[in-house]
Amino acid sequence: MPTDKQRTLLDGALRLFARDGYARASIDALAAEAGVSSRTIYNHYGDKAGLFRAVILDSSDHVAERQIALADALLGRVVDLEADLVEFGVRWATPEPDFAPHFRLVRHIEADLDNIDPATVAAWHERGPLRVRHALAAHLGRLSDAGLLAIEDPLLAAVHLVHLTATSVAAVPDADREAVVRAGVKVFLRAYGA
Incomplete structure (x- = not known):
């Protein structure tokens, strides 16, 4: 668990790396964004590469934990497979404001x-991505074991579900999100329905 100073530094560095990217972010700009001295960065992380690694891993952990919790909540207790997959897809595809810096x-x-x-x-x-994919695949594998889906490769099915429901919705207006997700779930169920 990062100290308060490390948390401040990680959060500030995330903002700057998300805005400027790795190559354009300087140690001085990172220190200024976080409100610390450049010496603090060197003391805690060694160099810009060490800070970047800490930032992306910290941010990935945060996003992955929330995404896995969503999968656990919605796919760990399936009552109506299609409706639950649609709800999962809609919630997965709905942008989380605090995830925006991570995805930038x-x-x-x-x-x-x-x-x-x-x-x-x-x-x-x-x-990040693989950890979440494995967690989602575990849920899909359990649904297959229960006879609700027919899946040979749960990891591949997890990729398909996310692409059919979330990735395809990125540029869709909010009002159309559920319809696009519902269509993606129908395609997923045609491919993997029991």
């Missing part, structure tokens, strides 16, 4: 891979 940072990572340590990218992928 992710877009910067994807655009700036040449400047970021591959081990940091791999650690982020493992602690």
Whole structure:
């Protein structure tokens, strides 16, 4: 658990990295954004790369925990499979305001891979997207074991569910979100229905 000073630094660095990306963020700008000295960054994280790694892993943990909790709440107690998948998809696809800096940072990572340590990218992928995918796959696997779905590869099914319900909704107006998610769930159930 980060100390108060580390939390302040991580939060400030997340804001700056999300706004400017890794390559354009300087130690001095990071220190100013967090309200600390550049020496504090070096003392706690060694360098900009160390701070960036700490920021993306901390942010990924926060987002992953919330996404996994959503999957646990909605897919851990399925009553009406289609309705519960639609509710899951709508809630998953509804932007969480406090996730915005994280997802801006992710877009910067994807655009700036040449400047970021591959081990940091791999650690982020493992602690964030893959962790969530495995949790979602576990729920889908249990639904398959219960005879509600017919899934051979739960990890692949998790990718399909997210792409059909959440990824496809990113640019859709809020008023149309549920209809698009409902259509995605119907396609998912055609592919994986028992």
